[in-house]
Amino acid sequence: MTPAVLVLEDGTAFHGEGFGATGTTFGEAVFATGMTGYQETLTDPSYRRQVVVATAPQIGNTGWVAGRGADAGSDGGADGGSDGGARYGVSDDESDAIWVAGFVVRDLSPRPSNWRATATLPEEMARQGIVGIAGVDTRALTRRLRTSGSMRCGIFSGAAAGGPGADLADLVAQVRAQPSMAGADLTGEVTTADGYVVPADGVERFTVAAIDLGIKANTPRMLAARGIRTHVLPATTTVEQITALGVDGVFLSNGPGDPATADAMVQLTKDVLAARIPLFGICFGNQVLGRALGFGTYKLKFGHRGINQPVRDHATGRVLVSSHNHGFAVDAPIGEVVDTEFGRAQVAFSCLNDGVVEGLECLDRQAFSVQFHPEAAAGPHDAAYLFDRFVDLMATGRTASGKVSA
Structure with missing residues (x-):
């Protein structure tokens, strides 16, 4: 021993x-x-x-x-x-x-x-x-x-x-003597140094730029299963580099650290929203979108970490058993539509245990995010349909832009 x-x-x-x-x-x-x-x-x-x-x-x-x-x-x-x-x-x-x-x-x-x-x-x-x-x-x-x-x-x-x-x-x-997690900027420690591509399974329908803030391997797999080719890109990527790829959507991944330190990523998200590129964020990506919309973030007392957290989808009333890993949350009013720089936005998901904001959606942009993990690694598959919602956003965006719809 x-x-x-x-x-x-x-x-x-x-x-x-x-x-x-x-x-x-x-x-x-x-x-x-x-x-x-x-x-x-x-x-x-x-x-x-x-x-x-x-x-x-x-x-x-x-x-x-x-x-x-x-x-x-x-x-x-x-x-x-x-x-x-x-x-x-x-x-x-x-x-x-x-x-x-x-x-x-x-x-x-x-x-x-x-x-x-x-x-x-x-x-x-x-x-x-x-x-x-x-x-x-x-x-x-x-x-x-x-x-x-x-x-x-x-x-x-x-x-x-x-x-x-x-x-x-x-x-x-x-x-x-060790540093606190509050104020920790850890994105640079976990993001990929170089971009790489995860091809679509079968017929390619869309391409996505996934900003790696600490992405999990199962996320590109979930996208690939829906006919999406994913360009996994470093956190230092610019909106010009994204648009040069001609992608149909942008994905903001999960990741560690305090979202209050993610100023560069918040600006990138604002640029993506301004360009009207469909956007989907998970976990840290939800907090980044929240900040881009003008909401604050705060540190939870002990966080949510597990694979059995109950979350309500406000659009359907459905309760999802979901996978969580977050110590910070978005400070946004539940049940209200808020005017932001990019139009109206609202809380789309909330935790039934403690009322924490678990997702956002833009009503005048093709963008939404969730605090939990629909890629289910590990965890239940209740929220897998959110990847399909992202596909629908990209299909709508492609039609609106005059491209041939998938």
Whole structure:
């Protein structure tokens, strides 16, 4: 066993056993309530600089699925070659790396029970240098985070834990020296350095410019399934570069950090709205659209992170069970139509748990956004129809612009 301790900035300490990499890591402690999908969670760039606490008791029972094009291990081709791809299929990763700063679990499964697994969770975390701690009373920890709010923390394992006589005050001081998530500008740390293209499945109907603010792999797949070729572009992309591609729509992805720092992306969104290009935003993209429309944003006490959050679609009255990962929200009035620089806008979705704004729509522009994750990685598929709504916007926009309708 490797001794480890999780220390919160309020001085609370939780002792346990280290797994994955050995050493020290810091981040914002947040809890995620999903009972499945830990691999998708760990590889979601939106979790940059966050230490994720899993509320599901046992974690690791499905191992790690590297899949095609990754290091599939000795059972699947050492270099992820044809054997690994044929046997294991597409990876469960949502990006090419684990982005969480650390991982906290109660009961770490001693071995995976999954024919697709190419490694255990601890093995993959160790390979990527991610520090974890197991044996923690995650129920008590989650209750503390719900009561006091998300806070900075550190995981100290091995020699860093210091043993029984360790000076807790010194560990707390190290935690308190870390930067807060409020005011954090993290887009540049997760966006792609170079653009790339994800082709449409079958007949190509539309092309989209997807601005990578921390995009998940399943989003271009969802677009591709609808006949959309996606140009995934860096966050530094300009509206001139977008229009030069002749795309039918613009997509703003999920991502980490404080939306109050995203001034350049807000300006790009305003340029896209001014050009009347159909636009769809998810998560961080929802917050960016909100700011472009003149609304403010704020930090939630402990955020929404899980795959069972109830959201109401105000247009239909339908309640969606949805996947969430956000610590910030848009400050906009629910039930009102607001005049903005780009015409009328309103809240289109809201959370039934606490009334948080979960989506916006423009009434005089072809633009809408949601705070949750209709790409369902991981999570339910209730909101998948929102990609179809985006397709409808682009079809309408193509007709209005005089192009041949798809």
